[in-house]
Amino acid sequence: MSTLSELAIAVEGGKRNDAKLFTQALLDQGLKPLAIVEQGLVPGMASIGEKFKNNEVFVPEMLIAARAMKECMLILEPLLAAAGIKPKYTAVIGTVQGDLHDIGKNLVAMMLKGANFGIVDLGTNVAPEKFVAAAQEHSAQLICLSALLTTTMPAMKLTVRAVRAAGLTSAKIMVGGAPVTQEYCDEIGADGYSQDAASAVDLALELAATC
Amino acid sequence: MQRSYYLGLAEVGLRMPIGTHLILHEAADPAAIELDGQRLGDVIVRTAGRFNTPLAVPLMDLKLEKEAMLAARGIAGGQIDSYHFDELPAEAPAFRLTPRMLATCEAIRHVAKHPDLVPMGMGIGPFSLMTKLISDPITPVFLAGTGLTADEEPEVALIERVMELGTELLLEYFSAQIDAGAKAMIICEPAANLVYFSPNQLANGYDIFDRYVTAPMRRIKALFDARGVDLVFHDCGELTTGMVERFATLDAAMLSFGCSRQLWEDAALIPKSTVLYGNLPTKRFPASQLSVADVELLAREMLDKMRATGHPFILGSECDVLSVPGSEGEIMAKVEAFMKC
Ligand code: B12
Numbered sequence: 001m002s003t004l005s006e007l008a009i010a011v012e013g014g015k016r017n018d019a020k021l022f023t024q025a026l027l028d029q030g031l032k033p034l035a036i037v038e039q040g041l042v043p044g045m046a047s048i049g050e051k052f053k054n055n056e057v058f059v060p061e062m063l064i065a066a067r068a069m070k071e072c073m074l075i076l077e078p079l080l081a082a083a084g085i086k087p088k089y090t091a092v093i094g095t096v097q098g099d100l101h102d103i104g105k106n107l108v109a110m111m112l113k114g115a116n117f118g119i120v121d122l123g124t125n126v127a128p129e130k131f132v133a134a135a136q137e138h139s140a141q142l143i144c145l146s147a148l149l150t151t152t153m154p155a156m157k158l159t160v161r162a163v164r165a166a167g168l169t170s171a172k173i174m175v176g177g178a179p180v181t182q183e184y185c186d187e188i189g190a191d192g193y194s195q196d197a198a199s200a201v202d203l204a205l206e207l208a209a210t211c
Numbered sequence: 212m213q214r215s216y217y218l219g220l221a222e223v224g225l226r227m228p229i230g231t232h233l234i235l236h237e238a239a240d241p242a243a244i245e246l247d248g249q250r251l252g253d254v255i256v257r258t259a260g261r262f263n264t265p266l267a268v269p270l271m272d273l274k275l276e277k278e279a280m281l282a283a284r285g286i287a288g289g290q291i292d293s294y295h296f297d298e299l300p301a302e303a304p305a306f307r308l309t310p311r312m313l314a315t316c317e318a319i320r321h322v323a324k325h326p327d328l329v330p331m332g333m334g335i336g337p338f339s340l341m342t343k344l345i346s347d348p349i350t351p352v353f354l355a356g357t358g359l360t361a362d363e364e365p366e367v368a369l370i371e372r373v374m375e376l377g378t379e380l381l382l383e384y385f386s387a388q389i390d391a392g393a394k395a396m397i398i399c400e401p402a403a404n405l406v407y408f409s410p411n412q413l414a415n416g417y418d419i420f421d422r423y424v425t426a427p428m429r430r431i432k433a434l435f436d437a438r439g440v441d442l443v444f445h446d447c448g449e450l451t452t453g454m455v456e457r458f459a460t461l462d463a464a465m466l467s468f469g470c471s472r473q474l475w476e477d478a479a480l481i482p483k484s485t486v487l488y489g490n491l492p493t494k495r496f497p498a499s500q501l502s503v504a505d506v507e508l509l510a511r512e513m514l515d516k517m518r519a520t521g522h523p524f525i526l527g528s529e530c531d532v533l534s535v536p537g538s539e540g541e542i543m544a545k546v547e548a549f550m551k552c
Contacts, residue, residue, distance in 0.1 A: 057409070057411060058405055058406070058409040058410055058411065059349060059405075059406045059407075059409070060349050060350070060352070060353035060356075060407070060408070060409040060412070061353075061409055061411065063347065063349050063350050063353070064350060064353055067350060100274075100292055103349070103406055106347075123293060124292065124293070125292055149533065150494055150496075150497045150498075150533060150535050150538075151533045151534070151535050151536075153497075153535075154535075154536065154537070178494075179494055179495070179498075181498075181500075183500065184498075
C-alpha cells in the first residue's frame with residue numbers, strides 16, 4: 001500500500017520515478033486525482049518551499065522537486081480534466097519588459113503550481129500589454145511580475161499602470177525580484193510583494209481569496 | 212602587463228566603478244554607438260577619464276556571445292532571447308564575429324592608441340554562456356553532481372556539449388579582442404553561484420563545480436597566458452567560500468565579487484598577487500533609501516576593513532553600474548561620493 005505521505009516525501013526529495021509509481025499506485029487504490037494533488041503533491045511542495053525559505057535547501061533541490069511533481073501531474077492532469085476539475089485560481093506570471101532573468105520567476109511559478117494554481121507563464125521580457133491580454137484571456141485572479149534589474153523596475157510600474165487602465169479590477173498584482181521592495185510595491189500601486197517563492201504562495205492565496 | 216602594475220594601482224588607492232554603461236547612456240543614441248567601434252572606443256576612453264582610472268573597461272553586455280552562437284545557426288532578431296537548445300547541436304557551423312563584437316574589437320583598437328590607458332576586453336564565462344543556451348540548466352547540473360554522466364543522462368550530455376561549443380566560441384572571440392590590443396580580459400561568470408550549484412551537494416565535494424566552472428576557466432586562462440594577457444575575473448552571484456577558494460587558484464590579476472561576499476573576510480583566501488575589487492551595493496544606488504551619506508559610510512568602512520587586512524584592494528562597484536532612466540543624477544552622485552570620500 002502506498003500512502004499520500006510517501007508521495008509527498010518522494011516529491012520533496014525530487015525522486016521522480018518513485019513519485020510517479022506512488023501516484024499510479026494511489027490511483028490504482030481508488031484515490032481521487034484531486035485528493036492526490038491536494039494531499040500528496042501540494043504538501044510535498046509546501047514542505048520543500050518551507051525548507052527553501054529557511055535556507056535548508058537551495059534552488060536546485062526545489063527544481064528537482066518541481067520536476068517530480070510535474071511528472072506526477074502528467075498522469076493526473078488528463079484525469080482531472082476529464083472530471084472537469086480546474087484549479088481554483090489562475091495566475092499569469094512573467095518577467096517584465098527588458099529583463100531576461102527568469103530563475104526567481106520560475107521558482108515562484110513552480111511554487112504556485114505546487115499550491116494548485118493554474119499558471120500561465122509568459123516567460124521573460126514581457127510587454128505590459130501582453131500581461132493585460134493574458135490576464136483577460138485566462139480570467140486570472142493574479143498577475144505576478146518579476147524584475148531583477150533596477151533598469152527594468154520602471155517597466156513593472158508601467159505594467160501596473162496598464163493593468164489598472166485596462167480596468168482589470170478583479171485581478172490582483174503581485175511583485176517581486178531582488179531589487180523590489182515593499183516600499184516600491186506601495187509606490188507603484190501593486191497589491192502585494194513577497195521576498196521569496198515560498199512566502200509568495202501565502203500571499204497569493206491571501207490575495208486570490210479577496211478577488 | 213606586469214602584475215606589479217595592478218598592485219601599484221591598489222597601492223596608490225585607485226577607486227573606480229564599472230561605469231561604461233553610465234557614460235554611454237549620457238549620449239542621445241547609445242544603440243547606434245554600440246555598433247560603431249570608433250564612437251564606442253571614445254565612450255570607453257571618456258569613462259576612464261571621468262573616473263580617473265587607467266583601466267579602460269568596455270561595455271559589459273553578456274548577450275553578445277549567445278547572439279553570435281545563434282547567428283551562426285541562422286537564428287536572429289526577436290528569436291534570440293527565448294531560443295534554447297533542446298537537443299544536441301550538430302557540429303558547430305563556422306562562427307563569425309557579429310556587428311556588436313566587431314564594434315567591441317574596433318573600440319579596443321581605438322583605446323589602444325592611448326598610451327596612458329590599459330585596453331581591456333570583456334566577455335561572458337563558459338558556464339554562464341551555457342546557462343543562457345539551455346532552458347533549464349540547473350536540473351542537469353544537479354543531476355551531473357549526483358554522479359550521472361553524459362552517457363547515462365541526455366540532459367547532462369546536452370549541457371556538456373553546449374558548454375564545449377560555447378567555450379570554443381569564447382576562445383575565438385577573446386583571441387579577436389586580444390588581437391585588437393586588449394592587455395587584460397574581464398571574464399564574467401555570474402551564473403557560477405549557489406543558485407546553480409546546491410551548497411548541500413557541494414558539501415560532499417566540489418567535483419561538479421571544478422568540472423563545469425574551474426576547468427573551462429583554466430582553458431581560457433591558458434589562452435591568456437600564452438598571449439601575455441591578464442585575467443580579471445568577475446562573479447556577482449551568491450558564492451560559497453569553496454567557490455571563492457577555487458577562483459583564488461585562477462591566478463587572476465584582479466578578482467571582483469558581488470555583495471554576497473565580505474571582501475575583508477575573503478582576503479585571507481586570495482593570494483597577495485591578486486587584487487580584490489568591489490563591491491559597493493551599486494544596484495541599490497537608484498533607490499533614495501540609500502543616501503549619498505550611506506554610500507560614503509559604506510565606502511569608508513570597506514576601505515578601513517580592507518586596509519586592516521593588508522590585501523591589495525581597489526574600491527568599486529559590485530557589478531556594472533547601470534544607468535537607470537530618471538535616476539541618472541542620483542546614481543552618479545553616489546558614484547562620485549565613493550570616488551572621493
Ligand atoms: C544569474 C544572473 C544572471 C544570469 C540570468 C540567468 C537567468 N536565466 O535568469 C545572466 C548571466 C543571463 C544575467 C544577465 C544580466 N545581469 Co544578472 N544576475 C544574475 C544573478 C547572479 C542571480 C539572479 C538570480 O537568478 N537569483 C536567484 C533567484 C532565485 O533569486 P531572485 O530572482 O531574486 O528570485 C527570488 C525572489 O526575488 C522572489 N521573486 C522573484 N521574482 C518574483 C516575482 C514575484 C511576483 C514574487 C512575489 C517574488 C519573486 O522569489 C525568488 C525565489 O525566492 C544576480 C545577482 C544576485 N545575487 O541577485 C545578477 C544581477 C541581477 N544581474 C545584473 C546585471 C547588471 C545583469 C546584466 C545587465 C549584465 C550585463 N551588463 O549584461 C544582464 C541583464 C540581461 C537582461 N536584459 O536581463 C545585476 C543587476 C544590477 C542592477 N543595477 O539592477 C545583478 C544584481 C548583479 C549585481 N550584483 O549587480 N544575470
